[in-house]
Amino acid sequence: MIESRSGRQLNPQAYSYEKERIKHYIAYLLLFAGTVLFLLSAMGAFNGISQAIQDKLVDSLGYTNRWSKTFGPSWFVHIVNGMSALGGKVIIFLGIVITAGYYKVRKDNKRLWKFLFVVLGGIASMLTLKFISADEIPYEPVDLLINNISSYPSGHAMMGMIFYLTIAVFLTRKQRRSAVRKYTLTVSYIIVFLIGISRIFDASHSFTEVVAGWSAGMIWLCLCWLAERFIKKHSKWEI
Secondary structure (H helix, E strand, O other): OEEOOOOOEEOHHHHHHHHHHHHHHHHHHHHHHHHHHHHHHHOOOOHHHHHHHHHHHHHHOOEOOOOOOOEOOHHHHHHHHHHHHOOOHHHHHHHHHHHHHHHHHOOOHHHHHHHHHHHHHHHHHHHHHHHHHOOOOOOOOOHHHHOOOOOOOOHHHHHHHHHHHHHHHHHHOOOOOHHHHHHHHHHHHHHHHHHHHHHHHOOOOOHHHHHHHHHHHHHHHHHHHHHHHHHHHHOOOOO
């Protein structure tokens, strides 16, 4: 039996069910919030905030030079570009390869395929959203990897959300101490936040586009988590 804070003894199965029910409520709440934020960004509800942030950055930091659209001195731009790179194509690709290789070496095929589904599915979702909002579709497939076909939503913000939170969740499932799990998730949230604001500070994206990237990433993660729980509940296979 499990003892609660009040001293009462709880049935382990009932305690586990209650925790699972709370997790479902949180997942549905985040899914709803992410959907609302994405729709608001698509309708331009945050355009005023985006313009206000840009004006504030210009007033506070100024442009780097007369030829650029970046804000602040060159050392500030260098730092911002470094943070932005955490959500870039090369770093995310290397992260996918390294993580997939790790699970392959451990022969943990279950987590390997779950990881690949979440991250590669997130990439497919991001490209789909960019295709929908793109003014012009490139003819060459390689242009999808080199050029940015659309600034909406922010691919760095979306993939940062999907990749780093997925890694964090996978790690927490092996961690026993609550403090360690909280630390792991907090670090992933900070990384995701830094990637998003760096895209605003380096003038690559507006606040609207970053919010769209964050919310789209959250929607995808919530759908994957709910699908995992649904399959686990209704299937004989362990996932």
